[in-house]
Amino acid sequence: MFPKLDPLLHSELRLAVMSILAGVESADFTYLKAQTGATAGNLSVQIDKLSAAGYITVEKGFKGKMPCTTCRITPEGLEAFGNYVKALQEYLR
């Protein structure tokens, strides 16, 4: 029997965001937007969903006079991401 895929991660943009955050200490919104090629509105919505699930933390601050949103993956997020990849591997066996 195949393991169930985490529906929160089984979306292209959220998966891309998690893949980026899994490899870095933190990344700000503009970097994530550039790397994923997503629109600001769509990215913002998906980041909120990941944050609400406790998969990432979102820190809003300022860099100089410019607002800056920094995202960081949480240990729960990292575990969920790992489980998602393991589940995918089961599907592909």
Add this chain to the structure above:
Amino acid sequence: MELNNEMTAQESLRIITETMNNNRLDITRRSGKHFLLWGALLTFFSLLVYALWKTTDNAVWNNLWFAMPVIGFGLARLLENKAKEPRPQNTISRIVGGIWGTFGIFACLISLFTVLYTLLDKSANPIGQIVVGASLTAQIVLLFGMAEAASGIALKNWAIRIAGFVTGIGGVILYYVTGVGKEQMFLFTLAGIVLFVTGLIVKNQHK
């Protein structure tokens, strides 16, 4: 990139692999600008010190080296702040940054100690005699080669690894073969060029 919940397992894995790879390569490539900056600075300072030393026939111009880290860190900070997208850190960029940060600290401290020691009574400090007795230039070039080779290992790049060994070990040999005159500054010019070329390799290797 839009929402799509109808992804197959293959598509999901492809997104993960591509995104992680692109992100890792992008961060690594961006770290190349620091090599370019420090390579240019090293080349400039070595030629400046050589020119002043030669013109005045006074080795005191070597103290100008202490201005290099001040200017370098200032410029590096400026570059980071001016970047349109702040660069996140990954394991590779953190390791490479750590290697060169450690090199910088060692090079500054050993230089500072040598300068301070020469101002003091040499006979009162036997450890200092050993340090001053050995060539500061040779020590720094060797440290530089180690940092360069270690960066090559972290970046998985053979050209940078070999450049590190050649600069470090070759530089020391060249120093003892050619003597201790003001021409030793050209070893730093060579190291600066090696660093600059490393920056170009890092920036272009994944394009």
